[in-house]
Amino acid sequence: MPNSDESSNNNDEHESGYSGIQGKPKLSRHDSLDLESSTVKGHHAGHSFKNPSWGVVLTLAFQSLGVIYGDIGTSPLYVYASTFTDGIKNDDDILGVLSLIYYTISLLPVIRYVFIVLRANDNGKGGTFALYSLLCRNAKVGLLPSQQVEDQQVSNYQLELPTKCNQLGLSLKVKKFLEKSVISKYLLLVVTMLSTSLVIGDGVLTPSISVLSAIGGLKGASPVFTEGRVVWISVGILILLFSAQRFGTDKVGYTFAPIVSTWFLFNAGIGVYNFITNDPTVIKAINPWYIVQYFQRNGKDAWISLGGVFLCVTDSEALFADVGHFSVKSIQLSMSVITYPTLMITYTGQASWLRLHQDQVSNTFYDAIPGPLYWPMFTIAVLATIVASQAMISGTFSIIQQSLALGCFPRVKVIHTSAKYEGQVYIPELNYILMLSCVAVTLGFRTTENIGHAYGIAVALAESITSVFMLLVMLVIWKKHVILVIIYVCCIFSVELLYLSSMLFKFPHGGYFPIAFASIFLALMVIWNYVYRKKYYYEMENKISPNTLKDITNQRGFSRIPGLAIFYSELVDGIPPIFGHYVENIPALHSVLVFASVKSLPISTVPLEERFLFRRVHPRELYMFRCVVRYGYTDARKEEEPFEKIIFERLKEFITNDFWAHAQIERSRSQGVEQVQGHENDYICHGDSDEDIVRANEEALEREIEVIDRAWQGGVVHMMGESEVMASKGASIGKKIVIDSAFNFMKRNLRQTDKVFDTPRKRLLKVGMTYEL
Incomplete structure (x- = not known):
C-alpha cells in the first residue's frame, strides 16, 4: 500500500486496476501494485499439487525413502548401546526398553508427525518456518517490516479455514493475545530462530554419530582396527562427504532410495532371523506394563536411560521439513508400509538376540548379524549412514535458505545445484563450518555413546519447539476443541518433555555442545535481524516523498x-533516502528509472506470474517506476532469464495495463469533455467516436512504449544502494557493540547485496550512505 506521506503529497497517483484484453479495458478499484497479480492466470488457484495420482504418490513414496528416513533408519546402529551404557542389570529390562521403543516410535514419528503435523504444511512446504509463516498470515504476529496489503492477494497466501467452529471464541482470545503482546511476537521469532540453530547443530551431530557408528563395525572384524583408527577413518569419510557437496545432490531420491531400501530389507530379514532363532517371547513387550515395571526396578537410572531410547526417533523432524519435496500421502504411505514395520522388526530382533547375549550390548547391531552377512551388512551400513548424513546436510542448507529469505540470517552464497529438483541448494560458507565442526566432534567425543549425549538434546528440543507451534496452530488456525488440544498435550507434548528432561541430565557429559553451538548461531541471527529491521524502519522514516523528488528533478542543471x-x-514503499543522496551529488538521471525492491513473503513460494508488482512514480513524465519483486521463503532467487530482461518485459506489460486503466478512469470522469494530460498521454474521451478514442489511445501508448524501448537500447545500468550503519550518538554500549562491531563484522565478511542477482559487474554502480540507527 502507498505510505501516508506518498498518498498525502501526490493526488495524481490514482489507485486503479485493469483486467481484460488490450483495447477492451474493464475498470476495477485496486492499488496499482495489484495490476499484475489481479490479471494473472490461476489467481487464487491455490496449490496445484494437492491431489496427485496414485502413480505419482507411489513414485514419491519410493523417492522419500532415500531422503527422509536415512537418519531414523540408521538409529538401530546405536540405540541399545546408548540406552544400556552401564550394561543390562535385569533380563526384563530388555522388554521394558523394547516396549518404550514400540510406543515412542508409534507415538512421536507416526501419530504426531505423519498424521497430525503433516497437515500443518504451508502449501506443501514444512518445517518450523512453515508453522511460523502460517501463524504470521492468520494473526498479526510477524515482525517483517515490509508487509503490504497486496501480499494477501497472492494465490498461495490465503489459508483454507473452517467456516463453522464452536471454538471460535477461544481462538479469537488466543489470537488477540498474540497480536497485542509485543513480547509474544518477539518470542515466536526468537524460538523459530532457535529451532533453526538446533537444526544446524543436528547437521553437525548426525554425520558424526552415523558414520562413526557404521565404521565402528570394523572393531569387531579385526583387532587391527582400534578405536583411534576407527575415528580417523570416520574423519576421512566425513571430509570426503562434505567435499562432494559442491557437486549437488541432483536425482537424490532415485540415487539414495535403493540404498535405504536395501538397508531396510537386510535389517528386516536379520530381525526376523534373530527373533525366530533366539527368544520369540520378546513380542510380549507390546504390553506397556513392562515400561511401568522397568521404571519401578530402576527408578532414576530408567529415567536417565530415556536419552538413549529417544535416539530411535532421531530426525523425525525430517518427515515434516521435507514434505515439500514429496507429498503428505507419499510420506504417510512410505512410513506406514515400509519404515515403521521395518524398524519394529529390527528392534524386536535385536532385543531377542540381547536376551541371550546380554554382555554384548555395547556392539549389539554388528554382533547380532549372522556371520555370512557381516561384510555385506557393513558395506550397506556405511552407505546408509552417508545417505543419512547427506540428507541432514541438505536439510540444513534448505533451512538456512529459508531464514536468509526472511531476513533472519546473514547473507551467504546460495547455489542451486539442480534445475529439476526443487530445494537442492549448496551454501559454501556453511559447508566448511559444518565440516570443521563434524571433524572436531568426531575427534573430541570419539565414541557414539559420548556423541549420543549431545545428539539427543538437539533433537528433543527442536521437536518440542515444533509441538509448541502445533498447539498454536491447533488453537489459532485450525480452531480445534480445547479437549483435543489437552489430549495432544497430555499424550504427546508431555512425553516429549519427559524425554527432553532426561536429555538435559546429560548436559555436563556432552549435552552442552548443541546448546553452545546453537547459541552462537542464534546470537548471529538475532543480531542480524535486529539491525535489519532497524535499518528498514530508518529508511521508512527518511524516505523521499514524490513532491521532494519532483522539486529535485525541476532544479536547474x-x-x-x-x-x-x-x-x-x-524499501518496498516509497523512495529510499540513499537515492536522494545520489541525486544531490550527481544531478543526472537515466531516461527511465526503476526502483527494484526484493522482499520475502511468509509463504513457501510465490508463482512466477505474481512475482513482479509495479507502481508508477508521478508525475508521469518522469518515467520512474517502483517494482516489488516478491519471493517465498523456499523460492530460488535466480531466474531463467537475466533479471534486467525480465524487469524490462514486465515493465512494458505494466505500462500497457496501467495506460488503459487510467484512460478508462479519465474517460469516466470527463463525461464527454476532452482532456489532455502531459505531452505523452492524450486521453480522448466521450466526445469522439469509439474508433477515434481507441486509435488515439493506441498511438499514445505506442509513444510510451517507444520511450521504454529507446531506454533499453541506450543500455542498462544497475545502481546498488550500499548503506553503512552505525549506532547513533548517545547510544548505549550494548547497542554500539551489536551494530558497530557484530553486525558490521558480519556484513564485511559475508556476501554483498549484488550477489543476490546476476548483476553485471561492468554495469554496476554502488551508491554509499551512512545511517545512524
Missing part, C-alpha cells in the same frame, strides 16, 4: 541521459 537504470533497495 538537472538532466536526463539515455538508458534504463535499475536502482536496488530493500
